[in-house]
Each structure stands twice: as structure tokens, then as C-alpha cells.
Amino acid sequence: xxxxxxxxxxxxxxxxxxxxxxxxxxxxAWMGRILEEEGWRVNRCVVVSDEEAAIxxxxxxxxxxxDLVLITGGLGPTRDDITKxxxxxxxxxxxxxxxxxxxxxxxxxxxRGREILQVNRDQALLPEACTxxxxxxxxxxxxxxxxPGGVTVSMPGVPYEMEYIMEHGVIPNMQMRLQRDGRLPKRxxxxxxxxxxxxxxLAAKLGAMEDELEAVGVKLAYLPSPGSVRIRxxxxxxxxxxxxxxxxxxxxxxxxxxxxxxxxPVEKALGDVLRENGWTxxxxxxxxxxxxxxxxxxxxxxxxxFLGGIQSYSNTAKVNLLGVKAELLAEHGAVxxxxxxxxxxxxxxxxxxxxxxxxxxxxxxxxxxxxxxxGTVFMACAGPSxxxxxxxxxxxxxxxxxxxxxxxxxxxxxxxxxxxxxDAKPASGVADxx
Amino acid sequence: xxxxxxxxxxxxxxxxxxxxxxxxxxxxAWMGRILEEEGWRVNRCVVVSDEEAAIxxxxxxxxxxxDLVLITGGLGPTRDDITKxxxxxxxxxxxxxxxxxxxxxxxxxxxRGREILQVNRDQALLPEACTxxxxxxxxxxxxxxxxPGGVTVSMPGVPYEMEYIMEHGVIPNMQMRLQRDGRLPKRxxxxxxxxxxxxxxLAAKLGAMEDELEAVGVKLAYLPSPGSVRIRxxxxxxxxxxxxxxxxxxxxxxxxxxxxxxxxPVEKALGDVLRENGWTxxxxxxxxxxxxxxxxxxxxxxxxxFLGGIQSYSNTAKVNLLGVKAELLAEHGAVxxxxxxxxxxxxxxxxxxxxxxxxxxxxxxxxxxxxxxxGTVFMACAGPSxxxxxxxxxxxxxxxxxxxxxxxxxxxxxxxxxxxxxDAKPASGVADxx
Numbered sequence: 001x002x003x004x005x006x007x008x009x010x011x012x013x014x015x016x017x018x019x020x021x022x023x024x025x026x027x028x029a030w031m032g033r034i035l036e037e038e039g040w041r042v043n044r045c046v047v048v049s050d051e052e053a054a055i056x057x058x059x060x061x062x063x064x065x066x067d068l069v070l071i072t073g074g075l076g077p078t079r080d081d082i083t084k085x086x087x088x089x090x091x092x093x094x095x096x097x098x099x100x101x102x103x104x105x106x107x108x109x110x111x112r113g114r115e116i117l118q119v120n121r122d123q124a125l126l127p128e129a130c131t132x133x134x135x136x137x138x139x140x141x142x143x144x145x146x147x148p149g150g151v152t153v154s155m156p157g158v159p160y161e162m163e164y165i166m167e168h169g170v171i172p173n174m175q176m177r178l179q180r181d182g183r184l185p186k187r188x189x190x191x192x193x194x195x196x197x198x199x200x201x202l203a204a205k206l207g208a209m210e211d212e213l214e215a216v217g218v219k220l221a222y223l224p225s226p227g228s229v230r231i232r233x234x235x236x237x238x239x240x241x242x243x244x245x246x247x248x249x250x251x252x253x254x255x256x257x258x259x260x261x262x263x264x265p266v267e268k269a270l271g272d273v274l275r276e277n278g279w280t281x282x283x284x285x286x287x288x289x290x291x292x293x294x295x296x297x298x299x300x301x302x303x304x305x306f307l308g309g310i311q312s313y314s315n316t317a318k319v320n321l322l323g324v325k326a327e328l329l330a331e332h333g334a335v336x337x338x339x340x341x342x343x344x345x346x347x348x349x350x351x352x353x354x355x356x357x358x359x360x361x362x363x364x365x366x367x368x369x370x371x372x373x374x375g376t377v378f379m380a381c382a383g384p385s386x387x388x389x390x391x392x393x394x395x396x397x398x399x400x401x402x403x404x405x406x407x408x409x410x411x412x413x414x415x416x417x418x419x420x421x422x423d424a425k426p427a428s429g430v431a432d433x434x
Numbered sequence: 435x436x437x438x439x440x441x442x443x444x445x446x447x448x449x450x451x452x453x454x455x456x457x458x459x460x461x462x463a464w465m466g467r468i469l470e471e472e473g474w475r476v477n478r479c480v481v482v483s484d485e486e487a488a489i490x491x492x493x494x495x496x497x498x499x500x501d502l503v504l505i506t507g508g509l510g511p512t513r514d515d516i517t518k519x520x521x522x523x524x525x526x527x528x529x530x531x532x533x534x535x536x537x538x539x540x541x542x543x544x545x546r547g548r549e550i551l552q553v554n555r556d557q558a559l560l561p562e563a564c565t566x567x568x569x570x571x572x573x574x575x576x577x578x579x580x581x582p583g584g585v586t587v588s589m590p591g592v593p594y595e596m597e598y599i600m601e602h603g604v605i606p607n608m609q610m611r612l613q614r615d616g617r618l619p620k621r622x623x624x625x626x627x628x629x630x631x632x633x634x635x636l637a638a639k640l641g642a643m644e645d646e647l648e649a650v651g652v653k654l655a656y657l658p659s660p661g662s663v664r665i666r667x668x669x670x671x672x673x674x675x676x677x678x679x680x681x682x683x684x685x686x687x688x689x690x691x692x693x694x695x696x697x698x699p700v701e702k703a704l705g706d707v708l709r710e711n712g713w714t715x716x717x718x719x720x721x722x723x724x725x726x727x728x729x730x731x732x733x734x735x736x737x738x739x740f741l742g743g744i745q746s747y748s749n750t751a752k753v754n755l756l757g758v759k760a761e762l763l764a765e766h767g768a769v770x771x772x773x774x775x776x777x778x779x780x781x782x783x784x785x786x787x788x789x790x791x792x793x794x795x796x797x798x799x800x801x802x803x804x805x806x807x808x809g810t811v812f813m814a815c816a817g818p819s820x821x822x823x824x825x826x827x828x829x830x831x832x833x834x835x836x837x838x839x840x841x842x843x844x845x846x847x848x849x850x851x852x853x854x855x856x857d858a859k860p861a862s863g864v865a866d867x868x
Contacts, residue, residue, distance in 0.1 A: 017657045019476040021466025022666070025459055028481070032455025042453040044488070047462070047479040050655075054478070077634040078656045079644065119634045137829070158658065160831055200511040200553045210513070221484075222512045223451045224592065232456070283724070283745065289731030290717070290724025293745040297723030300799055300832060308751035310744060311717065311727040317742035317785060321755070351751060365734055395571070397594055398734055 006187065006236075007040040007178065010066035012058055013047045014073035014083055015157060027072050027162055034166060038175070039187040040068070050074055055086045059152070067150040068174060070166075073157030075140035077119040084127065084143075087154055091145055093129035098141075101132060105139050130154075133169030137161045142169050151177075188240045190247040191263025194254055195228045195411055202229055206253055218246040227407045230263055259414060266407055267295045270414040274305035274355070277421060281413070282351030283309030284322055284343035286334065286360040287377065292406045307351040312343065322346030335360050335372055337389040340380035344389075348382045356382040357413045363401045375401050379409040383416050440621065440670075441474040441612065444500035446492055447481045448507035448517055449591060461506050461596055468600060472609070473621040474502070484508055489520045493586070501584040502608060504600075507591035509574035511553040518561065518577075521588055525579055527563035532575075535566060539573050564588075567603030571595045576603050585611075622674045624681040625697025628688060629662045629845055636663055640687055652680040661841045664697055693848060700841055701729045704848040708739035708789070711855060715847070716785030717743030718756055718777035720768065720794040721811065726840045741785040746777065756780030769794050769806055771823040774814035778823075782816045790816040791847045797835045809835050813843040817850045 011031055017023040028045045035042050043066060048054040055074075062069045074083030088094055102124035109116040123139045126132055133142030133153070140156035142165035153170050155162045194202060199222040203210070210220055217239025223230040231250065235243040251261055260269035274281055283292050290311045296302055310321045315334055318324040324342040332338040340358050348356025361377025368374035374396050380389035392408055394401045445465055451457040462479045469476050477500060482488040489508075496503045508517030522528055536558035543550040557573045560566055567576030567587070574590035576599035587604050589596045628636060633656040637644070644654055651673025657664040665684065669677040685695055694703035708715055717726050724745045730736055744755045749768055752758040758776040766772040774792050782790025795811025802808035808830050814823035826842055828835045 016655060017666070018463070019466050019479065020470045021463035021468075022657060022664070023659075024463040025479075029452070029455035029458040032453050034455075036454045043483065044492070045453065045459075045479075045481040049477065058478070076656060076658065078637045080653075080655045114632065115635065117634050117638050119637065160829065160834055163831075198548065200551050201549070203512045203553065204551050219514075221450060221514050222510065223456060224510065225457075230456070232451075285724065285727070287731070288724075288728060289736070289740065290719065290722075290727030290743065290745060293719070293724030293747070294722060294728050294836075297721070297747065297797075298833070298836070300797075302723070303747065306723065306747050308745040308747040308755070309724065310755070311724060311742040313727070313731065313737065313740050313742040314785075321742070321744070321784065350755065351748075363731075363734075395594060397597075399732070400594055402728075402732070 007038075007068060007174070007183070008066045009035050009040050009042045009068045009070065010062040011042060011045040012055075012062055012069060012071045013045065013157070014050060014055055014071065015047070016049050016080075018047045018073075019049055027157065027159055030159065030163060031070060031166065034171070036189075038171065050080050050082060052082060052086050052089075055083065056090060059086075059090060063147065063150065063152060069150070069152040070170070071152065071154040072162055075123075075154065075156045077117075077123055077139070083154055084125075087130075087143065087145070088127050091127060091129045091147070093127045095125040096128045098124050098126050098132060101126065101141055104134075104136070108139060133165050133173075135161050135165055137164050144169070144173065187234070187236045188243050189235075190233045190243055191230055192247070192251060192254070192258055193228055193230050193260040193263050193266065193269070194257040195259045195266065196257050197229075199224050199229050202231065202254060202257070206250065209249060209253060213246050213249075216242045216246070218242055220250075227404050227411075228259070228266065232263070259411060266410045266414055268299060270410045270417065271296060271299065271302065271305060273414060273417045273421070275301070277417070279305060279354040279417065280307050280351075281305050282307050282347040282353035282356045283409075284347035284356065284358040285309060285311050286313055286318070286343070286358075287363045288359050288402050288405050288409075289313055291402055292357065292359060292409055295406050295410065307353050309347055310343075310350065318343060318346075322350065333372070335362055335376060335378060337378050337380065337391060340378035340389045341382070341387045344380035344382040344387055354384060355413055355417065357409050358382075359405050359409045361401070361405055363398045363405075364396055365398060377401065377405045377408065379405065379412050381409075381413045381416050383413075383420065385416070385420060388412065388416060441472075441502060441608070441617070442500045443469050443474050443476050443502045443504060444496040445476060445479040446489075446496055446503060446505045447479065447591070448484060448489055448505065449481070450483050450514075452481045452507070453483055461591065461593055464593065464597060465504060465506075465600065468605070470623070472605065474608075484514050484516060486516060486520050486523075489517065490524060493520075493524060497581065497584065497586060503584070503586040504604070505586065505588040506596050509557075509588065509590045511551075511557055511573070517588055518559075521564075521577065521579070522561050525561060525563045525581070527561045529559040530562045532558050532560050532566060535560065535575055538568075538570070542573060567599050567607075569595050569599055571598050578603070578607065621668070621670045622677050623669075624667045624677055625664055626681070626685060626688070626692050627662055627664050627694040627697050627700065627703070628691035629693045629700065630691050631663075633658050633663050636665065636688060636691070640684065643683060643687060647680050647683075650676045650680070652676055654684075661838050661845075662693070662700065666697070693845060700848055701844045702733060704844045704851065705730060705733065705736065705739060707848060707851045707855070709735070711851070713739060713788040713851065714741050714785075715739050716741050716781040716787035716790045717843075718781035718790065718792040719743060719745050720747055720752070720777070720792075721797045722793050722836050722839050722843075723747055725836055726791065726793060726843055729840050729844065741787050743781055744784065752777060752780075756784065767806070769796055769810060769812060771812050771814065771825060774812035774823045775816070775821045778814035778816040778821055788818060789847055789851065791843050792816075793839050793843045795835070795839055797832045797839075798830055799832060811835065811839045811842065813839065813846050815843075815847045815850050817847075817854065819850070819854060822846065822850060 130143040343358035364374035375394040564577040777792035798808035
């Protein structure tokens with residue numbers, strides 16, 4: 001437990017594939033988010049290999065600090081999965097067959113028309129000392145162990161199975177326990193998202209305000225990612241009441257750079273503005289291949305504003321499907337403000353949308369030139385008040401260039417839409433026209 | 435150092451944003467991959483908060499085990515970044531101004547036309563005891579500390595800056611040191627990717643072979659993700675010579691389920707087959723909004739085979755841009771095999787491609803019905819030999835449904851392309867036609 005009475009959590013992820021980077025540990029991030037929402041504090045995350053000694057050492061260490069230890073991974077039916085055996089040794093217990101779990105596993109295989117093997121049935125062998133947490137999405141159950149000083153839970157590493165067990169088993173059981181013990185944590189966050197400047201400039205601008213905020217118990221953090229800086233305000237206990245005013249003061253101070261007042265990603269902020277105003281969006285994507293459209297539909301409810309688009313990766317597609325003039329391509333090249341603007345206008349027209357947004361650039365690692373090096377990207381947005389384009393020179397990394405392109409295009413469209421509703425923002429990137 | 439003489443590495447990531455899940459720890463995965471390629475062993479990854487006591491405890495712990503400790507994060511110019519001060523305390527040293535670094539920082543701001551602040555200049559204050567590792571991509575330098583028993587390096591948490599310092603500073607310096615000490619590790623991996631069955635079935639099929647492989651020093655691991663299982667073979671020292679034969683034996687045994695012999699993701703395998711045969715690809719995406727196209731262009735060189743596509747999120751786009759008949763939509767609904775096939779044929783025709791691949795489905799969380807619940811997705815592929823479609827019923831999670839749709843569509847196209855070259859594969863999903 002922390003000094004402020006918050007539940008202290010540690011996460012122990014097991015798997016060589018995580019250490020070797022064959023799998024990204026998205027589980028830990030997901031758990032961090034949901035635990036934070038509960039007001040619990042994640043103190044540490046540890047990743048260890050599929051080896052008994054390493055698992056035991058990390059487990060003992062985590063249990064010495066944390067109220068709740070969450071273990072993921074190593075529960076599959078194959079030989080490299082040893083977590084269950086390590087837990088039996090650690091909690092001095094042995095495996096027993098749980099018939100209800102076996103029935104569920106058999107039914108799981110029957111529904112899928114797959115042959116069931118002994119190793120699958122063996123997943124119903126569970127430590128006697130644990131309380132089983134149901135997993136209807138797979139064959140490995142969650143295991144809840146009460147121990148002196150807290151609770152340890154083991155879950156499969158498959159993300160949606162872990163998420164189910166967290167949401168339906170771990171969180172509600174833990175909440176009941178905290179309620180019983182009269183431990184109701186109080187903590188809150190607010191965020192805002194800025195673009196167009198760096199974290200040092202933001203910190204300088206906030207200056208003295210940061211001291212005042214700390215004095216009332218509100219902590220600031222700067223979270224930079226490519227192209228944007230998220231600012232997070234955190235308050236605990238009594239300071240929670242001061243959070244609203246603190247957030248408003250920071251918004252006021254940084255207004256010129258704020259692209260989303262609730263810290264939502266720029267694509268979400270764009271979707272919100274379009275939805276609120278009944279506007280529709282179409283895209284035209286060259287180098288990003290569809291990533292902007294994918295970002296726009298990543299959240300539910302996109303069909304209200306997103307009509308679709310054209311993935312005009314080839315020049316033929318730009319001409320045939322977007323109506324970009326061949327002479328324009330010949331004169332300026334596919335990576336140019338003229339072509340980006342024609343693509344945006346083409347998408348707007350072809351889909352019959354209020355806004356058309358286009359991206360064309362050189363993602364790399366090849367294809368650059370002296371005049372247009374790798375990382376050169378043009379973005380354009382055509383809307384009711386005309387067309388505007390910007391260009392950026394990102395770096396040499398293809399993945400990052402594609403991400404930045406999506407974010408930059410969404411920002412340009414967001415700026416134009418906000419201008420249309422009268423909430424003016426300064427221009428991003430290097431303006432090419434208008 | 436491990437028993438086999440491999441360099442032992444531990445990663446220490448610093449940042450509340452990682453613990454709270456606001457940022458996914460992709461740095462650790464990237465480092466894991468590159469260190470593994472060097473034949474070094476990542477033993478443990480730990481994430482701790484921006485607090486001196488937590489950082490110090492984890493650092494002392496990691497240094498007690500590892501030859502090389504890699505720290506990321508907490509080097510920004512703002513107040514919540516305390517790593518540099520913690521390192522000074524830990525290594526009993528103090529900060530001094532490094533003029534060459536200051537010059538670089540000043541130039542960095544001048545190039546961008548941004549005002550430089552004192553906090554930015556202060557990033558040239560670095561621990562006296564360290565060797566500075568250049569970071570031309572940002573303002574926080576890498577710091578290399580020699581210590582009894584090994585090396586500790588601190589790097590910024592911004593991924594591309596960390597990657598630069600790793601590739602240009604940490605790896606070459608460490609290699610020189612290992613060469614000097616005559617410690618040349620030997621280790622190798624091979625992978626293959628399967629789809630269409632689970633890890634227990636794969637393990638059962640491999641059966642006795644697994645014992646034989648272990649006897650010659652080749653270790654197997656099963657790495658499941660939604661829709662596929664990657665199998666990784668690892669060999670150390672003398673066993674490296676046995677790896678090729680072991681990989682061939684596993685391929686032979688599991689042939690019916692193998693979709694990529696080198697373990698490449700299915701989208702990469704599809705791109706490779708298309709490239710090798712000089713075929714082109716077009717996409718038509720409804721629920722995925724462009725994610726299949728984005729997956730196809732994620733790797734360099736996609737312009738050889740990827741022509742583009744239509745993001746037909748709205749029905750109007752399906753009719754106007756893909757030529758799907760309005761009667762077909764009215765009769766079968768947008769989420770149907772008939773419409774998926776018409777979309778695939780439309781994409782093939784509109785883009786003039788050899789293969790057209792289409793996705794239409796209900797990603798959720800809303801929009802499902804009794805007959806077509808959330809997670810129902812139809813995929814179709816039109817190629818030189820006709821059109822084929824399959825449908826899947828995934829789950830209730832939007833993000834996962836979109837991922838699985840992209841993978842399923844790429845698998846369908848890969849199967850058709852492999853059939854065309856005579857390397858037949860069994861059908862995936864539930865076949866709807868052909």
C-alpha cells in the first residue's frame with residue numbers, strides 16, 4: 001500500500017519472446033491503463049524469461065513490495081510453459097483436476113470442431129491452493145492466490161484472454177476486497193495534447209504556474225511523442241478538487257498549441273469536430289497506403305463522418321481514381337504540394353465529402369533525392385473554404401515517417417475544421433499555399 | 435555472463451507513462467531484437483517510475499546480475515526527468531558542461547528556428563564520470579559508464595534517438611570490448627509461421643521430434659498470436675550447425691499449416707510471393723478503413739506490387755467507386771460474401787491489378803444482429819483463376835477484429851497466390867464459394 005492508501009500493484013510478464021522483442025509487451029500497457037483508472041498504482045513491471053529460477057526470484061521480490069502481483073504468460077499447453085509448476089512450488093501446493101474447467105475446455109474444442117489432445121485436457125489441472133478465474137475465450141484459466149500481505153494472480157499472456165480475466169475476475173474481486181477493508185482510493189487525471197512546439201518551450205511557458213500547481217498537490221508530466229507533447233495533470237486525495245481549475249489554467253496558458261483539450265489523440269479530436277458539426281471526411285493516401293483511414297476508423301462510430309477514400313499508391317491510381325492531371329504529375333512530381341492538393345480535392349469530389357485529406361511523400365528508406373530527401377511529405381486538406389497544403393521533412397525511419405504523416409494530415413484537417421467553426425489555430429508545418 | 439559465455443543484458447525503462455500504460459514499451463522490444471541478433475542475452479526488463487529510490491534500487495539490482503545495463507527515459511529537459519541526477523549520485527560524480535554538446539544543441543535549435551532556453555542548454559551538463567554517446571537526433575546525449583563488473587548506459591526514451599545511440603554508440607563499443615576480451619558468442623534462430631491450427635495440435639504433431647531436437651541442442655518455442663502461431667527454433671554454440679536440418683524437419687512435419695517458412699508475417703509473405711512472380715495487388719476495404727493497405731506498405735519496396743485501393747467505408751463508395759451493384763447490397767447487405775466478392779473484383783478492375791482483395795465486416799462494438807453478430811467479417815480475393823471468399827466470426831473486441839481481418843484477408847490472398855504457383859495450401863476460414 002502507498003502512503004496515500006492506494007493499492008500497490010506489480011506486473012510480472014513471463015516469456016522469452018518478450019525479452020527477444022518478438023512480441024511487444026502491450027499487456028503491461030493495457031493493465032497499466034485499467035489499473036490507473038481504478039486509482040491503483042502500478043509500481044513496477046518486470047519481464048523475465050521462461051526459467052524457474054528467474055520467475056521465482058522476481059515473484060518473491062514483487063510480493064515483498066506489492067499488494068497485488070499480476071503474472072501473465074507461460075500458461076500454454078506446450079513444454080516451454082512452466083508458470084503453473086513454478087506457482088505450485090512457490091505456494092507449496094499441487095495440481096488437481098477441476099472437472100468444471102475440463103468440461104469447458106472440451107466444449108471449447110467441440111465448438112471449433114478441433115480434435116482435443118491430452119495436453120489440452122491437462123489445462124484443467126490447476127493448483128489446489130488457488131481460486132479459479134474463468135476464461136471463456138481460451139483454455140488457460142486465471143489463478144487467484146491469497147497470500148500473507150496480499151494477492152497474486154496468474155493469467156494467460158494472450159491479450160484478449162488476459163483482458164477478459166482482468167475485467168471479469170481480478171478487478172471486481174479486488175474492488176470487493178478494498179470495499180470490505182474500507183480502502184477507497186481517490187485519484188484523478190486530466191490531460192491535454194499540444195502540437196507545434198517542444199516540451200522545454202511548454203515548460204518555460206508554464207513557468208511559475210508549475211510551482212503553484214505543485215503547492216496545491218497537482219503534479220505535471222510532459223509526455224512527448226513524435227509531433228506532439230501530451231501534458232498530464234495528476235492529483236491525489238484532497239487535491240482532486242483542484243484539478244479542474246488547474247486544467248483550465250494550463251489550457252489558458254498553452255492555448256495556442258493545444259490541439260485537444262482532453263488530451264485525446266489528434267485523430268480522435270478530428271473525428272469529434274466532424275461529428276459535432278455534421279461534416280464528412282474522405283482521404284487520399286499515397287505513401288501511407290491506408291493508414292490515415294485506418295486511424296480514423298480505429299474508434300467506434302466512425303461511419304457517421306468517415307465516407308472512405310482512395311489508396312492511390314501508384315501514379316495511375318492518382319490519375320484514374322482521383323482525377324489528378326497527368327501533366328501536374330509530370331510537372332511537379334507525385335510528391336509535391338500541387339499533387340497533394342489535387343488529391344485532396346479529388347477525394348472530396350469522388351466521395352462527396354465536406355473535407356478531403358491527402359498525403360503524398362517519400363517514406364524511405366529509398367526514393368529520396370537532393371531536392372526531396374527521404375522523409376519529405378506533403379499533406380493537403382480541401383474543405384468548404386478552399387484547399388491548403390503543408391509539407392514536412394521528417395527523418396529517415398520509414399515507420400516513423402508514416403506515423404508522423406498520418407498525425408500531420410489529421411492535424412491539418414483538424415486546424416481547418418476548427419477554423420471553420422471559428423476556433424482558430426496557428427498553422428502547422430510549412431504552409432505551401434492559401 | 436551466461437554459462438555459455440554470452441553477454442548478459444538487463445533493460446531498465448524509466449517513466450510513469452509506461453507504468454500507467456500511456457506509452458507502450460516498444461523500446462524494450464526493439465532493444466530485445468537487436469541485442470538478440472548480436473547473440474547477447476536479455477535477461478530481464480524492468481519498468482520503474484520517475485522516483486529516485488525506485489530507480490536506484492532497480493539499478494543496483496540489475497548491475498548485480500548483468501554485464502550491460504541499458505537505461506532509457508527520464509532525460510528530458512523538464513522537472514519530471516531525474517535520471518541524470520540519480521546517475522550522478524549512483525556513480526558518485528557531478529555534472530559538468532560539455533562544450534561540444536552545447537554547441538550541438540544550439541545548432542539543433544537554430545536549424546529548426548526555435549528559441550533555445552536555459553533548460554535546453556542544461557542538457558549539455560553531463561556526469562563527469564561518463565563517456566558521452568552522440569545523439570544527433572535530439573538534445574539528450576547517451577551516457578556510457580564503466581563500472582566494476584560491466585557497463586551501464588543511459589539513453590533518452592524517444593525511440594528513434596535511443597535507436598540511433600544503440601546502433602552508433604552502444605553496439606559498436608560493446609563489440610570492440612568483447613573482441614578485445616575474446617568473447618565471441620555463437621547463437622542462432624530460425625522461425626516459421628503457421629495458421630489454421632492451435633499450438634497444442636502443432637506440439638502434438640511434432641511429438642517425438644521435439645525430444646530429438648532438444649537432444650542435439652535445438653530448443654523449440656510456440657508463440658501464439660491471434661490467428662497464427664510462430665514457431666521459433668534456437669540453437670547455441672555447437673548446436674548452431676544442426677539448426678538448418680532441424681528447421682527443415684519441422685517444416686516438413688508441419689507443412690500443411692506453414693504460411694511462411696522463414697517466420698515472416700503473412701503480409702510480408704504475401705508481398706514476397708507477389709514480387710517474385712511479378713504480380714500486382716489492389717485492395718477494397720470497408721470496416722478496416724485502410725489497414726490492409728497500410729500493412730502492405732509497412733515494409734519498403736511495396737510499390738513493386740501494391741497499386742492501391744478503395745476505402746469503401748460507406749455504401750455509396752462501394753457502388754460509385756467499386757462498381758458494386760446497388761441491388762446486390764440491397765439483397766445481401768454490405769456484410770456478405772456476395773458484396774465482398776464484388777468489392778474484390780471491383781478493386782482488381784479499377785486498379786488493373788492481378789489480385790484484388792476485399793474486406794467487409796462488423797468490427798463492433800455496435801452494428802451486430804442475430805444473423806451477423808459483431809465480429810462477422812467477409813473477405814474475398816479475386817485473381818487470375820477466379821474469385822474466392824471466406825468468412826470469419828471473430829470476437830467482440832473492435833481492435834482485435836480489425837487486426838484479424840487484415841491478417842485473414844492477407845492469408846486468403848497468399849493461399850490463392852501460392853495455389854497459382856502450384857504450392858497448394860488448405861483453405862482458411864469458412865469457404866463461401868469457388
